[in-house]
Amino acid sequence: MSNDTRxxxxxPAVFLLLLLPLVAVLxxxxxxxxxxxxxxxxxFYWYQLAWIGGVAVCTGIVYAATRSAR
Amino acid sequence: MIPPFNSLEFGIVVAMFAVVTVLGFLATxxxxxxxxxxxxxxxxxxxxxxxxxxxFLIGGDxxxxxxxxxxxxxxFGTGATGFFxxxxxxxxxxxxxxxxxxxxxxxxxxxxxxxxxxxxxxxGSALLAxxxxxxxxxxxxxxxxxxxxxIKAVIEVMGIGGDWPLWIAFIAxxxxxxxxxxxxxALIAFVKDILIYIMxxxxxxxIPYKLGGYDVIFHRTDTxxxxxxLSTLLSGSQYxxxxxxxxxxxxxxxxxxxxxxxxxxxxxxxxxxxNMSLLPAYSLMLGFIALLGYMAIAAHVKPVGxxxxxxxxxxxxxxxxxxxxxxxxxxxxxxxxxxxxLVPAAIMGISAANTFARDIxxxxxRPRASDREQGLVSQIVSVILxxxxxxxxxxxxxxxxxxxxxxxxxxxxxxxxxxxxxxxTRWYHRWALVAGWVVGMGLSVYMLYVTPSKTAAHFGSxxxxxxxxxxxxxxxxxxxxxxxxxxLIVATVLTPLLGRLPRGRDETxxxxxxxxxxxxxxxxxxxxxxxxxxxxx
Numbered sequence: 357m358s359n360d361t362r363x364x365x366x367x368p369a370v371f372l373l374l375l376l377p378l379v380a381v382l383x384x385x386x387x388x389x390x391x392x393x394x395x396x397x398x399x400f401y402w403y404q405l406a407w408i409g410g411v412a413v414c415t416g417i418v419y420a421a422t423r424s425a426r
Numbered sequence: 427m428i429p430p431f432n433s434l435e436f437g438i439v440v441a442m443f444a445v446v447t448v449l450g451f452l453a454t455x456x457x458x459x460x461x462x463x464x465x466x467x468x469x470x471x472x473x474x475x476x477x478x479x480x481x482f483l484i485g486g487d488x489x490x491x492x493x494x495x496x497x498x499x500x501x502f503g504t505g506a507t508g509f510f511x512x513x514x515x516x517x518x519x520x521x522x523x524x525x526x527x528x529x530x531x532x533x534x535x536x537x538x539x540x541x542x543x544x545x546x547x548x549x550g551s552a553l554l555a556x557x558x559x560x561x562x563x564x565x566x567x568x569x570x571x572x573x574x575x576x577i578k579a580v581i582e583v584m585g586i587g588g589d590w591p592l593w594i595a596f597i598a599x600x601x602x603x604x605x606x607x608x609x610x611x612a613l614i615a616f617v618k619d620i621l622i623y624i625m626x627x628x629x630x631x632x633i634p635y636k637l638g639g640y641d642v643i644f645h646r647t648d649t650x651x652x653x654x655x656l657s658t659l660l661s662g663s664q665y666x667x668x669x670x671x672x673x674x675x676x677x678x679x680x681x682x683x684x685x686x687x688x689x690x691x692x693x694x695x696x697x698x699x700x701n702m703s704l705l706p707a708y709s710l711m712l713g714f715i716a717l718l719g720y721m722a723i724a725a726h727v728k729p730v731g732x733x734x735x736x737x738x739x740x741x742x743x744x745x746x747x748x749x750x751x752x753x754x755x756x757x758x759x760x761x762x763x764x765x766x767x768l769v770p771a772a773i774m775g776i777s778a779a780n781t782f783a784r785d786i787x788x789x790x791x792r793p794r795a796s797d798r799e800q801g802l803v804s805q806i807v808s809v810i811l812x813x814x815x816x817x818x819x820x821x822x823x824x825x826x827x828x829x830x831x832x833x834x835x836x837x838x839x840x841x842x843x844x845x846x847x848x849x850x851t852r853w854y855h856r857w858a859l860v861a862g863w864v865v866g867m868g869l870s871v872y873m874l875y876v877t878p879s880k881t882a883a884h885f886g887s888x889x890x891x892x893x894x895x896x897x898x899x900x901x902x903x904x905x906x907x908x909x910x911x912x913x914l915i916v917a918t919v920l921t922p923l924l925g926r927l928p929r930g931r932d933e934t935x936x937x938x939x940x941x942x943x944x945x946x947x948x949x950x951x952x953x954x955x956x957x958x959x960x961x962x963x
Binding site: 413416 | 506509512513515516517519520521523639640641642643644645658659660664665668669672673696699700702703704706707709710713714717
């Protein structure tokens with residue numbers, strides 16, 4: 357529906373939120389360590405698992421900030 | 427060593443299988459349409475799935491039974507590298523969020539049912555659309571076959587001989603997919619994922635508890651892996667391979683026809699976008715499933731089947747469950763894996779069949795094919811694909827299919843320029859995109875060909891070692907990314923040079939890429955969108 361192309365609020369800063377998880381998990385230099393471990397799980401593992409929550413939050417914020425008005 | 431047959435486990439698996447088979451047939455009535463005899467209804471569920479159905483559908487589609495057995499097997503066999511599945515399934519969502527929304531919009535506006543449909547409309551090139559269609563189908567077929575390895579691993583561990591359970595499972599699957607189309611896996615996905623979530627929640631708490639905690643698991647794993655020269659951390663030379671495998675797999679994932687089908691079947695672009703922040707819940711589950719590989723090492727699991735030189739490590743998770751859980755719960759977990767194979771196999775079969783009907787049958791054999799005929803062709807092809815997959819798995823040796831899956835991502839990523847760049851720009855010339863595909867595909871396949879594995883001389887791995895080309899390093903890179911870069915360079919350099927050749931006609935307008943769904947209109951006895959109770963939203 358072409359009349360639905362209402363301009364959406366697109367702050368470039370919001371889109372940096374999409375970049376953040378990528379950099380965080382795609383650069384092993386940041387997390388390829390054993391310590392600090394949590395509950396016996398090395399940093400390498402819990403850090404990456406924690407970013408699953410991180411990416412959900414980041415994409416959630418971007419979704420909320422860019423959803424088209426209803 | 428074949429484990430003893432256990433009738434309780436077997437009975438539970440059979441009962442669960444029976445329940446989802448009934449559900450599969452009942453799905454015909456769900457979100458009822460006047461007729462299912464079209465790709466629009468049979469193959470895309472009428473494009474009316476809301477947030478929760480889409481979440482279960484795409485989740486059930488992408489996080490497959492094969493993943494559940496293969497990812498832990500990878501950690502079991504190679505250590506830290508196998509954990510790439512986690513950064514991969516993190517990176518995918520921010521990458522595809524907006525592209526998937528644009529894809530939904532333009533396909534909704536023009537009634538496109540596949541990526542190749544979109545490419546034909548956007549680039550005005552029948553050849554490019556054909557290449558996209560063939561690439562997608564070729565990448566999907568071995569993936570369907572691989573879903574059987576999940577079932578096969580379970581039946582082996584349950585102590586059942588022969589391939590007959592595979593035939594029964596896929597014949598039932600083919601039958602209810604024939605009648606219900608995409609509605610069947612969408613409905614079964616609820617059962618599948620709830621079961622898998624329960625299974626992994628229990629496994630991630632109960633097994634470490636029995637083994638003495640995660641510190642014991644990691645300690646034993648470290649000892650066992652270092653004896654083989656491996657580690658629970660990456661070595662410096664593995665960094666690039668790890669990152670590019672995760673990034674490349676993330677770029678490739680939503681180019682697969684079954685992922686496109688999941689996106690297009692949703693009701694609105696906002697449903698698609700919202701799901702990009704809800705789907706990571708599946709990644710968390712996958713992360714803990716991955717760690718089952720280490721739990722298997724710590725519990726001294728021995729794989730069942732395969733050969734002494736190349737044991738079938740896909741059996742380690744079922745064996746672990748069999749050893750650690752009481753039989754009744756192991757039965758539920760096995761049932762979950764079996765159902766977990768059926769959902770993605772159904773969606774993959776439907777999406778590859780839709781692609782065949784829309785982008786090969788219609789343009790090249792029957793240009794005037796009606797919606798009804800296209801739907802029927804898709805139904806027939808979907809059955810052929812499923813039964814063909816069983817035939818392949820029982821007649822060929824298994825590693826053959828696994829190598830194909832490995833190259834699936836490498837080849838499917840070569841359609842990225844035509845599809846994804848096309849969502850944003852018309853700058854690229856259609857012939858430059860064709861040339862880019864040819865070069866990228868050629869280079870990738872060549873690189874795969876010269877990569878040996880422990881047991882095979884060619885097509886051994888999708889990680890390309892730089893030393894193959896004489897570099898003095900142990901570093902590797904994901905093959906598909908090299909092919910993609912070559913593809914992009916060729917397409918970009920050739921576009922200005924081909925300026926004199928006629929450009930294809932673009933039937934889309936900029937506004938189409940932002941379009942939202944029309945308000946629900948009544949279709950049949952129920953409203954089109956969002957009113958069916960089962961959708962939960």
